Amino acid sequence: MQKFFRPQLLLAALAPLLLLQPSGLDARTKGAKMNTAASAQATDHPDPRVTMNAWTVGLAGGLLEGAPIRLAAEIARVADDGDSLHVLPIVTRGAAENVNSLLYLRGIDAAIINADVLDEYKRQVPDIQRRLAYLLNLFPSELHIFVRPEIHSLTDLVGKKVNFNNQGTAAAYSGPLIFSRLGIDVQQTFIPHQVALEQMRKGDIAAVVFITSKPVEPFVRGRWEPGFKFLPVPYESRLEDYYLPASLEASDYPGLIKEGEHVDTIAVPTALVAYNWRNKNNTYRYERVARFVDHLFSRINRLQEPGFDRKWKSINLGATVPGLTRFPAAQAWLDNHSRATQASQ
Numbered sequence: 001m002q003k004f005f006r007p008q009l010l011l012a013a014l015a016p017l018l019l020l021q022p023s024g025l026d027a028r029t030k031g032a033k034m035n036t037a038a039s040a041q042a043t044d045h046p047d048p049r050v051t052m053n054a055w056t057v058g059l060a061g062g063l064l065e066g067a068p069i070r071l072a073a074e075i076a077r078v079a080d081d082g083d084s085l086h087v088l089p090i091v092t093r094g095a096a097e098n099v100n101s102l103l104y105l106r107g108i109d110a111a112i113i114n115a116d117v118l119d120e121y122k123r124q125v126p127d128i129q130r131r132l133a134y135l136l137n138l139f140p141s142e143l144h145i146f147v148r149p150e151i152h153s154l155t156d157l158v159g160k161k162v163n164f165n166n167q168g169t170a171a172a173y174s175g176p177l178i179f180s181r182l183g184i185d186v187q188q189t190f191i192p193h194q195v196a197l198e199q200m201r202k203g204d205i206a207a208v209v210f211i212t213s214k215p216v217e218p219f220v221r222g223r224w225e226p227g228f229k230f231l232p233v234p235y236e237s238r239l240e241d242y243y244l245p246a247s248l249e250a251s252d253y254p255g256l257i258k259e260g261e262h263v264d265t266i267a268v269p270t271a272l273v274a275y276n277w278r279n280k281n282n283t284y285r286y287e288r289v290a291r292f293v294d295h296l297f298s299r300i301n302r303l304q305e306p307g308f309d310r311k312w313k314s315i316n317l318g319a320t321v322p323g324l325t326r327f328p329a330a331q332a333w334l335d336n337h338s339r340a341t342q343a344s345q
Contacts, residue, residue, distance in 0.1 A: 056086040057292045060101040060111035063168050067212055068095045068112040068270065071138060074309060075272070078302040079295040087292065094168030095270070102132070102275055109289055110135065114170050114211075115269040116177060116242035118323050133276040133327040135293055137319035139311045140267030141170055142246045143178065144210040146219065149227025151206055154184050160206035162186040163196035174268050175209040181238050193218070207231075211268055213311055215252045222255075229256060233265045242322050243268060271321045290329035297333050 057079075061072030072089035080087045090108070092101050098111035099121055121128040151157060162179070165171040167190050176188055189196065189205065197218060199205045210216050230253070235245040246267035250257040257263060277286035303312035318334060320326070326334075 051083050052086060055084060055288060055291065056088055056107075057109045057288060058107040059087055059089050060092045060098040060105075060108050061089050062092055062095045062098065062112060063166075064091050066094065066169060067141075068098075071270075071309065072112055074303060074312075075296060077308075078299045079292060081295055085291055085295050094173070095170055096173035097168060099128075099132070102273065109285065110272060110274045110292065112138065113271055113273055114141065114174055115271055115321055115323055116174050119177065119242060129323060129325075131276055132273050132324060133330075134271045134273045134321040134324045135289075135327050135330045136272040136296070136315075136317065137321045138270045138272055138315070139213050140244055140246055141174075141211050141270050142214045142248065142267045143174075143233055143265045144212075144214070144216060144219070144248065145207055145231040145233065145265075146200075146210070147207040147229060147231055148200060148203065149225070149229075151231070154182060154231060154233070157184055157186050157207055160186055161189055161204070162207045162209060163189045163191060163193065163200075163205050164209050165193050165196075166190060170211040170268065170270075171209050174211050178233075178239070178243075178266070182233075182236075197222075201225075213270075213309075214248060219253050219256060224256065230263045230265070232263050235264070235266055239266055244322075269321055271324070273321075273324065274327050276325075276327065286329070289327065293327065293330045293333055297330070297337075 059072045059076065061069030063069065069089060069091055076087040076089045079085060090101075092098055092111075095112055095114050096117050098113045099117055101108045102111040102113075103125075118128055118132075125131065145154075147157070151160075162175075164175040171193075172190055179186060186206075193208055193210065196205050196208050200208055230248055235243070243266040246265050248257060248263040248265055250259045250261060274289045275285070277283075277289065297317060300312075300315060300317060302308075303315070
């Protein structure tokens with residue numbers, strides 16, 4: 001089994017002084033800039049260098065071709081509010097690397113991550129679950145293990161070639177981790193899925209692993225010979241810490257799953273997270289994320305309109321994320337609106 005190790009994680013072990021300063025800048029200096037911004041807004045000639053930066057939220061999305069950056073762009077469309085709040089979606093090395101961006105990269109206030117990435121970071125950064133907090137559980141990203149006709153179970157894949165997509169994608173990180181937990185040792189390849197699917201038709205690759213929100217386009221529109229199928233993945237105790245039970249339905253893939261049947265699998269929660277600001281010297285960073293939460297949560301219904309990912313229609317603001325606590329401002333927003341709803345009834 002190929003071990004996953006990222007050089008960036010050495011920062012976690014070698015730079016403890018960064019624990020409260022992921023940006024590496026002096027918080028009090030930045031706090032002064034926030035006060036200056038407020039003063040500038042009260043004048044006839046505000047300095048745009050101050051006003052634009054005061055309430056700009058950097059949102060780490062992911063690879064340009066991936067789903068997380070699309071979600072980040074849609075979030076920005078509804079939460080952005082001129083000088084009051086500027087949400088800046090940022091292309092990064094992938095959702096699996098976004099924890100590094102949030103901890104150490106200047107200008108990053110929030111990030112979209114896969115919950116199971118914490119499994120790696122908790123060894124390098126023991127207090128990782130205290131340092132991060134979630135704003136919103138976005139969508140489950142279902143595990144799709146698509147195999148050739150001669151493969152009938154997970155154990156049939158042992159020793160065979162399995163593709164996990166490009167490095168930096170959810171499949172490339174979570175796929176090998178899940179296979180390791182299940183004790184399935186395979187020959188891992190990391191090439192674009194469209195290439196791997198063609199090699200799979202020829203018999204050069206036994207399976208491809210997708211981890212993304214269903215339905216997946218190649219399985220909806222593609223024509224596959226009889227016997228190509230999704231393998232079931234049981235939801236076991238060794239998967240309960242970061243994963244959720246899920247299923248692939250005939251309505252998702254009518255050409256591959258018979259009517260009335262389904263394929264059990266698991267899902268990786270995709271979450272919107274922020275640094276868990278608590279230090280009073282970083283109040284300005286906390287307030288910026290809190291304003292972002294208020295704008296996003298208050299306008300969540302706009303994301304459910306035509307033109308956005310259909311998954312937004314099933315979003316639940318109160319849904320939790322395994323392994324993390326909720327950002328205090330997000331919890332306060334939910335509590336306040338819950339009381340307001342009760343009072344109006």
